[in-house]
Amino acid sequence: MVEPRPELSKLSDYVPGKSIDEIRERYGLKNVVKLASNENPLGASPKAVEAFHEIANSLHLYPRGDAPKLIDAIAKMYGVSTNQIVIGNGSDEIIDMVGKAFIRQGDNCVGITPTFSVYKFTTLSNGADFIGVGEGDEKATLDKLAAAVNDKTRVAFICNPNNPTGHYYTEAEIRSFLAKVPSNVLVFLDEAYAEFATAADYPKMAPLLSEYPNLFLNRTFSKIYGLAGLRVGYAMASVEVVRAMWKIKPPFDVNQAAQVAAVAALADTAHVEATRKNNAVGFEYLNRELSALGFKVLPTQANFICVHIGERAKELVSFLEQNGMIVRGLTSFGMPEHIRITVGKPEENELLVSLVKKWVG
Numbered sequence: 408m409v410e411p412r413p414e415l416s417k418l419s420d421y422v423p424g425k426s427i428d429e430i431r432e433r434y435g436l437k438n439v440v441k442l443a444s445n446e447n448p449l450g451a452s453p454k455a456v457e458a459f460h461e462i463a464n465s466l467h468l469y470p471r472g473d474a475p476k477l478i479d480a481i482a483k484m485y486g487v488s489t490n491q492i493v494i495g496n497g498s499d500e501i502i503d504m505v506g507k508a509f510i511r512q513g514d515n516c517v518g519i520t521p522t523f524s525v526y527k528f529t530t531l532s533n534g535a536d537f538i539g540v541g542e543g544d545e546k547a548t549l550d551k552l553a554a555a556v557n558d559k560t561r562v563a564f565i566c567n568p569n570n571p572t573g574h575y576y577t578e579a580e581i582r583s584f585l586a587k588v589p590s591n592v593l594v595f596l597d598e599a600y601a602e603f604a605t606a607a608d609y610p611k612m613a614p615l616l617s618e619y620p621n622l623f624l625n626r627t628f629s630k631i632y633g634l635a636g637l638r639v640g641y642a643m644a645s646v647e648v649v650r651a652m653w654k655i656k657p658p659f660d661v662n663q664a665a666q667v668a669a670v671a672a673l674a675d676t677a678h679v680e681a682t683r684k685n686n687a688v689g690f691e692y693l694n695r696e697l698s699a700l701g702f703k704v705l706p707t708q709a710n711f712i713c714v715h716i717g718e719r720a721k722e723l724v725s726f727l728e729q730n731g732m733i734v735r736g737l738t739s740f741g742m743p744e745h746i747r748i749t750v751g752k753p754e755e756n757e758l759l760v761s762l763v764k765k766w767v768g
């Protein structure tokens with residue numbers, strides 16, 4: 408038999424949110440709403456869709472691997488130089504590239520937990536150990552994370568705001584962390600949901616890149632920009648770190664449809680604003696209604712809410728699915744009593760609330 412690398416035996420499969428088709432087929436339903444994967448309920452920017460249609464005439468051509476238009480647009484938006492930016496086939500691939508560029512066999516990586524599973528996956532698949540700090544729905548402090556760093560630590564993963572709890576860290580907390588850890592530890596901030604944050608002290612990190620050569624900012628077009636199906640993410644860091652990323656980056660990973668749609672989406676500030684507004688209104692409503700039913704709704708800076716249901720959380724998830732509503736049970740995150748709900752359009756949020764009321768009885 409062809410033996411896979413021994414590291415693979417430690418890996419468990421990624422558990423994605425269930426798809427609309429899957430639930431339609433399983434329960435013979437016509438209408439299914441998915442509030443499980445933090446996609447944009449308003450869809451992609453109409454301008455991105457238009458750019459996507461236009462590129463259909465050039466499908467026979469290779470994309471430009473260096474994506475100059477996309478990288479210029481990102482550089483202008485954040486005031487960083489173009490050689491401080493790398494792109495990937497979704498920010499998942501950026502995490503994978505960090506693993507290939509920086510994590511060696513026998514190293515370790517630390518991270519605030521519970522969190523997005525891809526950090527641990529990448530760490531283990533590169534033969535390193537993952538040390539998670541934090542439990543349940545409490546916000547773990549970055550001081551605790553700093554205490555877990557040792558001389559084998561290569562990357563510290565901080566998801567800000569955190570998926571699935573919605574907790575966030577301020578600039579002061581992150582600066583204090585950066586001051587405590589050695590400068591050879593890559594401080595990986597995953598800002599997949601940053602554009603949704605409304606707190607006055609949610610940090611704008613790009614200006615700090617010039618101060619900290621080990622700071623890494625991961626971003627995506629999958630969430631507020633509504634392009635999850637096209638797969639495009641980007642990251643900003645020091646020139647040295649970014650150069651290492653480009654070395655291991657597959658040359659044509661970000662296809663040309665993704666590149667043109669991403670450029671159009673970045674420029675469509677009206678769509679971004681509409682999405683933020685929908686999110687704020689929807690959060691307010693869901694928070695009020697679910698709290699009134701006696702459930703603990705965690706504060707959030709993202710486009711989802713984390714709700715403590717209790718021992719019957721799994722039951723609720725399957726009741727909702729049977730009624731055409733997909734939410735995310737959090738057992739695979741190590742939070743079996745919680746669920747995560749993406750903030751949807753008003754009518755979707757209302758349907759969710761009416762089904763939860765029905766379940767409560």
Ligand SMILES: *Cc1c(COP(=O)(O)O)cnc(C)c1O
Nearest residue numbers: 497498499523570599627629640
């Ligand atoms: C959704 C999400 C991403 C985005 O992944 P893509 O590969 O860009 O679609 C990254 N990090 C976190 C924490 C997420 O929740």
